[in-house]
Amino acid sequence: MFSPHGPSLRELCVQALSSVERGYDLLAPKFDHTPFRTPQSILDATVEALSTLGPFDRGLDVCCGTGAGMRVLGALCHGQITGVDFSTGMLARARDQHPEASWVRADARALPFDEDFDLVVTFGALGHFLPAERPALFDGMYRALRPGGLLAFPIGAPPSPLSVSHWAALGFDLAMRVRNTVWRPPFVMYYRTTPLVAVRDDLTVAGFTVRAVPLTALGRRRDGSPGFQLVLARKPIDEP
Structure with a gap:
């Protein structure tokens, strides 16, 4: 899963026992050599889907x-592009x-931000926010957009209960819950707390x-769903 230039097991353990901010500061120099970086295929599919909406x-x-x-x-914006993060190390990279x-x-x-942007995106970050924190996140994104502006982000379908991916995600989330129960500071990262229905409700x-x-370029599941x-x-x- 990791390239030879990625973090060692020891470095990952140190990160996992840190806060989210400190953990990503530590991981930043090698982050692009891990599977946690958003794959290029997802970025390309997002550009394709948004290219007709500008x-x-x-x-x-x-x-x-x-x-x-x-x-x-x-690829999509004609004006200034901006990134926001709370990890100093990630921003430096x-x-x-x-x-x-x-x-x-x-x-x-x-x-x-206050009505500064026409397009807001985020990739692979929602698992860092507990369900109770999503309203503040989405409220801030709403404020950041100009009227008529668009927020866009990819979201994966839940894996089949019969798949290895399902049990791997379940095991990871359980391990993180145990870790956050017995260790401080917490490291919030869960794979199963952002179902599409709940996210849609919070955005509404x-x-x-x-x-x-559907991002059809990324394939379909066995039942034909994206x-x-x-x-x-x-x-x-026209805001209410």
Whole structure:
């Protein structure tokens, strides 16, 4: 799963016993050599799905990490692109790789933006927020968008209960719950706390008009349903 340039088992253990912020600061120099980085196939499929929904001027990647999402924003946005993350280490890596972008260090649950962007994206970050924290996250994204702006992010279909992936995700989440019960500071990262139905409900409460489109380029499951969908949450032009 990891390239020879990725973190060692010891480094992963140290990260897992740290806070989320400190853990990602430690992992940042080798993050791009881990399976945690958003695959290029997902980024490409997102660009393809969004290419007919613009034009977009300014774009924001929330929980940008080392900046993989900048490739999406750079392909779609004509104006300034910005990444926001609370890990200093991840932002330093992102800045080195994408000097054309601007960077902001902030907690995603308290985003410091007010109608600054036409497009907001996020990749692989929702598992870092407990269900009770999602309203603050989505409220901040809503505020960050101009009227008519779009929030977009891919979300995977839950794996079949008969699959190895299902049991691996279940085991990981259980291990993290035990870890966070007995160890402080907590490290919040769960794979099974962001079902599409719950996420759609939270986005609707935040004020978005929500739909999801299949990312067919990423394949389908055995029952014919898409393996990934792109959530499209639009901020109304005329707010209530």
